[in-house]
Amino acid sequence: MKKFSFSLQKLLDFKEQMLESERNILTEMNAVLSTLQSELSGLYAEHESKTLDLRERTAYGITPPELAAHKNYLLSVDQAIRDKLRQIELQQEAIDRQTTKVMEAKREVSTIEKLREKKLEEYNYKDMKEQELFIEEFVTTSKAMAAI
Numbered sequence: 001m002k003k004f005s006f007s008l009q010k011l012l013d014f015k016e017q018m019l020e021s022e023r024n025i026l027t028e029m030n031a032v033l034s035t036l037q038s039e040l041s042g043l044y045a046e047h048e049s050k051t052l053d054l055r056e057r058t059a060y061g062i063t064p065p066e067l068a069a070h071k072n073y074l075l076s077v078d079q080a081i082r083d084k085l086r087q088i089e090l091q092q093e094a095i096d097r098q099t100t101k102v103m104e105a106k107r108e109v110s111t112i113e114k115l116r117e118k119k120l121e122e123y124n125y126k127d128m129k130e131q132e133l134f135i136e137e138f139v140t141t142s143k144a145m146a147a148i
Helices: 009-060 064-147
Strands: none
């Protein structure tokens, strides 16, 4: 009997490549999210540091222009924090969409793999039946030859 051949193997290979590609994109997107979160942590630390610095300077006396400069800097850090939070939110939404793509690609691969398994089981069953028939014919032929 000939070797098992799955007619949809090229499609399965293509879908597996697509799944791997979508997973790689998701991995990259998560890395970007991690970087954004680190940057946000840095901004929070910067804000905290500059706030403490302003409190110290205010306690020892600070000129109005210096106070204005510090407040403006803190306002710019606040804006940077809001911008970073928005970037994180958008990145998380993109990750959610990409996760859906990965799950769909995985489902497609799984469906084709299940079909492949079913076809392989059918192939193995037919092969076993052919072998049984061959053995049965061989035994019958051997008995007939022995009787002669």
